[in-house]
Amino acid sequence: MVSLSLLSSIVCGSSVRYDPKELNALFRYYANRTLSNHRRAGTLSQVSLPSNVSGMEVSVVRLRSSNLWGRGIDSKYVKIPPSVRTLPYVKRLAIVYDNLGNWSSKYYHVPGHSLVSPVIGFEVYNYTDLMVGNSTLNVTGGSISIRFPYLKTKENNLTRLKCVRFRNNGSVEFKNVTERDVCVTESTGHFCAVIPYSSPPPPLPLSPSMPEKNMSIWKWWVIEFALGAVGLVVSVSVGVTVLRWWRKRKIKDTEKESDSSVALDTLWVREDHKMPCASMIRTQPALEHDYAP
Template identity: 80%
Template sequence: MGSDTIRFIVFMVVLSLLSSIVVANGGSLGRYNSRELNALFRYYANRTLANHHRTGTLSRVSLPSNISGMEVSVVRLRGSSLWGRGINSKFVKIPPSVRTSPYVKRLAMVYDNLGNWSSKYYHVPGYSLVSPVIGFEVYDYTDLTVGNLALNVTGGSISIRFPYLKTKEKNVTRLKCIGFRNNGSVEFKNVTERDVCVTENTGHFCVMIPYSSPPSSPSMPQKKGRVWKWWVIEFGLGAVGLAVLVTAGVAVSRWWRKRKIKDMEKESDSSVALDTFWVRGDLKMPCASMIRTQPALEHDYVP
């Protein structure tokens, strides 16, 4: 096998390994952007409010088909109504004596249930998701694109009820309410009941449970598991790529050698064959059986 073929095989092996690492890392970092999702919810909620002008009526928001499985609804309220009566929706219950900060006369409240998409947008290392992520945000009705409003709760806590939990855990103390704030912070609280979490502000919320054998650092088992998983994948892809490339290199080398032999045979057939004779009885050498050009004198003068 020639040196050029070896260089080619080494180059392709390195390229294959790099590609497998990029694919693996891409898979491990394949989390979706929750901020972009919230902006999408605001956009479609704004369109829904433009077609439904009735205050106090909860309206279902139509979403694109590529994110089917999520549920989003929006309601328009007066600030005075939120303060005096609060609001009670399917998942979120806001008590009276709640104001927005800054205060607005009319507000829009957007609710969302991410359903089976929850784990793609929200996760906590060391914890397993056992409920869908449910969120609610408050906006100025005049412009939902400006940003969400904070809430000042003085009459009691906001309760979030989850329709079901995907766990058979009977020890309620192991269940944790996780709150994801818009600033990127994560809040941990104990559940008040098996399927109820409380909060004092807006955001996205879910119920999680720690892994069965929590380590000293909650992020280590998941990180080690992922590293081991991607190392196995990378090694497997590299081994397969190496086998394919070596096989291709051997085939190319054989083809090149056969072609070279054919060229030599072709050249031999077109040339004049030479006789051979033995030297010292053990060495065979070619010899010319005739002289192609007959000698001729340049002139007739002979001394």
């Protein structure tokens, strides 16, 4: 039996935690109570839920495994074909159907996708005690059909429509939609129709007086101006450096030439001009031969 703490955590006002596992336990608890008051097999019975979760639809039916194998069963949203047996085998079974309605997006979500239908689920249990655990189905005669009510999508989105199965471990499994509102499966669980998120709209202009195109041109102009200024500064710096180097080199050459030359005396001419004058003869004249004709 579901503990009182589990029930209070789901239905008590602001303490709702939106846990799918606890929600399924709540459905089993009230479905078990419903079956105890309805002994007739093969009849679908509505399950009364607390008012705090109004908007969800839950129903339960019990039947023999032989009837499921021979005739299958068709409910409002789920159609199970013949030639289906439970694993492990149980003589009498109970099937709990649920439609989460407007609560769907609170308990289930698919990253990158929007839910466009309510979440529809069904689980199979041993009729003797629904709280023990669910059973799986072995489908051999055909696929199980899930019909989604209130499909909220436009006609041009039908090609993007996908069916999703929510596994008990929290992962999702994508399946194809065979018709406009039908999904096929071979397993129990919870199912929903989804479409990918639409692409984001283009960004708006920065302001009415400055369109985005003009803003881009202005940015390129600023960048070019900055690059030109940097280039000018680099060119001037290189030119100044080369000029200083050339002057230093010229001074060194002049000093070297001055050190290697002979200083000359000066001679004043007319008392107001002076000019260099050699005071001695560096090379003495000499005859090549002592004999001269």
